[in-house]
Amino acid sequence: MTGSALLSATDLRVSYGAFEVIKGVSLSVNKGGALAIIGPNGAGKSTLFKALTGEIGCRSGEVNLLGKNVTGLPAHLRTAEGMGRTFQVSRVFLELTALENVIVALESRQRCKKLGQGRWWRASPEPVLVEEAAYLLSQLGIAHLRHEIAATISHGDRKRLELALALALEPLILMLDEPTAGMAPADRMHIVDLILSIRKEKGVAVIMTEHDMDVIFSISERVMVLNYGEVIAEGTVAEVRSSQTVRDVYLGQGHVSC
Amino acid sequence: MSQMSLTTVQCQQSGAEKRLGLILLALLVVLLFCAPSLVNPGILFVIGLTLVQAVFALSWNLLFGFTGLASFGHAGFFAIGAYFTGAALRYDFHLPFLLVLVIAGLGGALVAWAIGVVALKRLTGIFLAVLTVALTEAMAKIIGFSPALGEQDGLGNIPRPVIDLGLFDLDLTHGDAYYRFLVVATVLIVAALWWVVHSRLGRTFRAIREDADRARFIGIDVARYRVISFMISGGTAALAGALSAPLTRIVTLDQVNWLASTQPILNSLLGGFTSFWGPIVGSVAFSTINYWTRSFPGLSEIMVGGILVVVILVAPTGILGLIGKLRRNFGRKGGRT
Numbered sequence: 001m002t003g004s005a006l007l008s009a010t011d012l013r014v015s016y017g018a019f020e021v022i023k024g025v026s027l028s029v030n031k032g033g034a035l036a037i038i039g040p041n042g043a044g045k046s047t048l049f050k051a052l053t054g055e056i057g058c059r060s061g062e063v064n065l066l067g068k069n070v071t072g073l074p075a076h077l078r079t080a081e082g083m084g085r086t087f088q089v090s091r092v093f094l095e096l097t098a099l100e101n102v103i104v105a106l107e108s109r110q111r112c113k114k115l116g117q118g119r120w121w122r123a124s125p126e127p128v129l130v131e132e133a134a135y136l137l138s139q140l141g142i143a144h145l146r147h148e149i150a151a152t153i154s155h156g157d158r159k160r161l162e163l164a165l166a167l168a169l170e171p172l173i174l175m176l177d178e179p180t181a182g183m184a185p186a187d188r189m190h191i192v193d194l195i196l197s198i199r200k201e202k203g204v205a206v207i208m209t210e211h212d213m214d215v216i217f218s219i220s221e222r223v224m225v226l227n228y229g230e231v232i233a234e235g236t237v238a239e240v241r242s243s244q245t246v247r248d249v250y251l252g253q254g255h256v257s258c
Numbered sequence: 259m260s261q262m263s264l265t266t267v268q269c270q271q272s273g274a275e276k277r278l279g280l281i282l283l284a285l286l287v288v289l290l291f292c293a294p295s296l297v298n299p300g301i302l303f304v305i306g307l308t309l310v311q312a313v314f315a316l317s318w319n320l321l322f323g324f325t326g327l328a329s330f331g332h333a334g335f336f337a338i339g340a341y342f343t344g345a346a347l348r349y350d351f352h353l354p355f356l357l358v359l360v361i362a363g364l365g366g367a368l369v370a371w372a373i374g375v376v377a378l379k380r381l382t383g384i385f386l387a388v389l390t391v392a393l394t395e396a397m398a399k400i401i402g403f404s405p406a407l408g409e410q411d412g413l414g415n416i417p418r419p420v421i422d423l424g425l426f427d428l429d430l431t432h433g434d435a436y437y438r439f440l441v442v443a444t445v446l447i448v449a450a451l452w453w454v455v456h457s458r459l460g461r462t463f464r465a466i467r468e469d470a471d472r473a474r475f476i477g478i479d480v481a482r483y484r485v486i487s488f489m490i491s492g493g494t495a496a497l498a499g500a501l502s503a504p505l506t507r508i509v510t511l512d513q514v515n516w517l518a519s520t521q522p523i524l525n526s527l528l529g530g531f532t533s534f535w536g537p538i539v540g541s542v543a544f545s546t547i548n549y550w551t552r553s554f555p556g557l558s559e560i561m562v563g564g565i566l567v568v569v570i571l572v573a574p575t576g577i578l579g580l581i582g583k584l585r586r587n588f589g590r591k592g593g594r595t
Contacts, residue, residue: 053475079477093468096461104465105476107458112477123456165476 366496530576
């Protein structure tokens with residue numbers, strides 16, 4: 001754990017009733033860094049994600065964002081502190097247009113960061129936010145869908161729109177839960193390029209879960225492997241690839257007790 | 259036709275439709291204002307009640323249609339406004355009538371805040387529905403045992419107010435004058451609610467309605483905004499009640515029961531809860547059915563029940579939703595208004 005870590009978690013423990021799902025996990029990500037969390041189904045990846053983002057509480061442990069203890073903060077305040085999140089099954093505001101989706105996120109950003117919110121009596125969105133929303137959509141390659149109701153757009157485009165929502169908040173760290181799940185190979189590589197360019201241009205850190213190893217190895221230089229709520233390996237891509245423990249878990253050699 | 263030119267034509271159509279809508283709306287308001295000279299007092303009274311019901315239904319639909327929360331005891335808020343205003347006029351609280359309306363609205367909002375903080379900050383949405391029913395039932399019991407509020411007989415002989423405007427008095431004691439005041443008040447309340455729904459606040463409400471978890475992850479304090487929506491809704495319902503008391507000149511326990519709470523729900527569902535104007539259309543439709551079938555006791559309930567079954571099966575988004583669907587099917591631009 002370094003003092004300069006953008007996001008760090010120390011000895012996180014999460015239980016569902018008497019059943020401990022996360023058993024003392026620690027991690028850290030620096031500014032602009034990337035960490036992939038992998039593991040077989042039921043390893044606790046999603047639970048760890050939820051604990052980091054504030055969706056569920058921790059039994060013990062601590063989460064720090066930019067050196068500030070955010071363990072007790074609810075999700076919306078962690079978001080305001082700079083944590084963006086996408087979901088495994090993309091979640092956008094289905095009955096709003098793509099443009100309205102992003103505008104709502106931008107208006108929320110203005111509130112969170114205590115920026116100018118424009119004239120309060122004005123019913124329609126501020127033109128400057130409409131322009132920014134359109135720009136964000138064009139950056140993600142879905143400008144042509146701006147007036148489409150989100151419910152009518154394809155799965156891949158919805159994933160892009162969800163990413164636009166997360167980016168609208170100008171996050172310091174993006175938490176991506178299987179960002180390419182269910183996408184066609186071409187779309188998948190487009191998302192990978194997009195995430196890489198976000199990291200490079202904006203210096204945004206990334207924590208992701210993903211099943212597609214090509215995606216993981218393309219985006220992340222560090223990988224953490226979870227099994228039964230415990231970290232069984234952590235290191236560079238090469239280190240994790242060569243780990244016998246990881247191979248055993250993935251090839252079905254059984255649960256590795258620590 | 260290229261994509262660009264098609265879009266331009268659609269925008270022009272949309273702009274023309276908006277202008278046409280505004281003109282029709284303005285004509286309707288003028289017609290409503292002139293109604294005392296056009297219709298008999300009986301129909302005027304029905305129109306007045308419809309305006310009150312329209313505001314009541316809009317208040318409920320702000321919660322359901324635009325924030326995704328249900329209240330099954332909204333009559334409690336209506337009764338707060340109606341009984342407070344009735345008592346203020348009957349017992350002469352020496353308060354200007356406009357201030358009475360403001361206090362009634364704030365009273366409704368305050369009660370909504372108290373319920374909202376418990377139900378929405380600590381619990382999930384279903385508890386809001388349960389607590390609002392509890393509020394209505396508790397209010398009915400309290401009123402039923404309050405001699406000052408008329409107990410089971412209701413609070414009758416409510417005088418209509420005279421508003422002191424400094425330079426002159428606005429005498430609303432005559433039915434026509436109060437009706438005109440009601441039209442102006444309704445227009446102002448509808449305009450304020452339209453602004454809420456279409457403003458930043460309304461967009462936030464709609465985002466919460468669509469996906470509360472997603473809303474949290476764009477930094478929205480979901481519980482806080484739900485409480486705000488509930489306060490606006492409760493305050494508006496109380497205002498509807500406050501406006502109704504001098505119109506009917508009597509407030510009874512019939513306005514504080516679960517049946518009264520279903521009226522804004524039925525109006526919104528019939529008119530279309532996805533549209534801002536749906537609850538108004540539903541209120542007009544219900545009033546029309548009730549008026550046409552007034553000579554046949556029970557027939558209006560059967561017709562309303564039948565229409566609701568048809569609406570839910572054929573057009574779950576109500577009359578306006580059905581019109582929108584038909585327009586889209588005929589290749590014209592439709593959707594939400």
